[in-house]
Amino acid sequence: MTAPETEPRPEPRADHGGAPIRVAILGATGKMGRYAVAAVGGAADLELVAELGSRDPVSAALDAGASHLLDLTVPQVSPDHVAFAVEHGLHAVVGTSGWSAERRETLEGQLAAHPEVGVLIAPNFSVGSVLASAFAAKAARHFPSVEIIEMHHPDKVDAPSGTAVRTAGLISDARQAAGVGPSPDATTHDPDGARGALVGGIRVHAVRLRGLEAHQEVLMGGPGEQLVVRHDAFDRGAYMPGVLLGLRTVASRPGLAYGLDAYLDLD
Template sequence: MTEIKVAVLGAAGRMGTQTCAAVEAAGGLSLVARLDKDDVIDAGSLAGADVVVDFTIPATTEANVHAALDAGAHVVVGTTGWDDASRGRVAEHLERLNAARAGGSDQTPGLGVLIAPNFGLSAVLAMTFAAKAARYFESAEVIELHHPDKVDAPSGTARHTAAAISAARAEAGLAPSPDATETGWEARGADVDGVRVHAVRLRGLVAHEEILLGNPGEQLVIRQDSFDRSSFMPGVLVAVRAVVSRPGLTVGLEHVLDLA
């Protein structure tokens, strides 16, 4: 594919606006459609896009993905609010579509969807480092800090981080983090796969995360800060270029970066 045609959903929003500008400035990509709320998503409105980038809202993002897939486009998703059930429905949709493509005379590569809880390269590295370190520490907790206009909590990034930490701890055979709390559980944050996650909403913040890992006599703190939404654009462009060659569902930008 010599040039990747891109459509952006949520194009009038903060992330959508920056994504449109980044695609227009990038080599090998062309912006063919800008869609926002109330716009119909189909083959006509997507104007032949190879990849659709979704930066809308949690209430509509899953429906947007299914519509884009039905229109024959790959999808990159930056909207949070996904859970196992919604991801599972997208995976099943991809399986059906790609099986039909494989059975036809047209040997078109299978469609792919890449859902990234965070496109910031520093955030992806922080999540990756935390998962690698988690097996060596008795305790692990996550603090995520965002602007007060964010509609979901904990953030998708924090949930993704906690899930990766939990999986690494389970693989290492670690017991749950010690916690003698008997009352006031509401102050201990959300339980995400056995890892406590605390959400802060404060004016002046953009997107920030701290992973706290503790052993007797020592502590490791991994901190990531995104001060401007422009920091997400390199990751968005990586995802757009990668998804066209990754059939099926991919969750997490770390899977298309060389982080082995």
């Protein structure tokens, strides 16, 4: 297996006083983690000080002198990792799924006692995917019908994907603000759930297929026309620019940011 390509080495950034950001990666041995190790290790303004597995003690990040924690572990342990980071003044960038509204509310309570700490939870680190979701939310106000199809590899454990849930939430909020009603649907009999999940009133369909990586289509329809906003990620290298953006920005944005769009100057 060839090693993932690293990002071209940027010049050190002046806003960190010339000192690199000291990063500990949790979940460094996973598929996403291996790409992150290469990306962080190849960035001149970042220093990888610890590569930790999901079962390694998070305290090892402190022992290594980290100022930032990148959590790429599993939903069962991610909240404890982030709580530890907040308690000890480490900024955290989180790519682990399973961060429900209830978990985020608990985290906001923890951050209230540490107002200097920044945390980014990103359902998707792909800049293209985040932009596609934002574009779809803007466009969906102008169409009576909208549905989402998300397509991933069969090793993915959650459905719908975090990206689809996030996209559905953005679309739902935009349509409600514009006074757009639910998509027309005359279905009254669906014992096997063929119409998909309802997320914020938006239908979401999940496909798991060998050969896919991460793909999403937002389908919008009106009289005589259809608009499709699609994004494709062909390997995990697509997420690395967003990971690096999060690590470089999180310290300057104290509190909780949910979604990489918070760092992309989108409305």
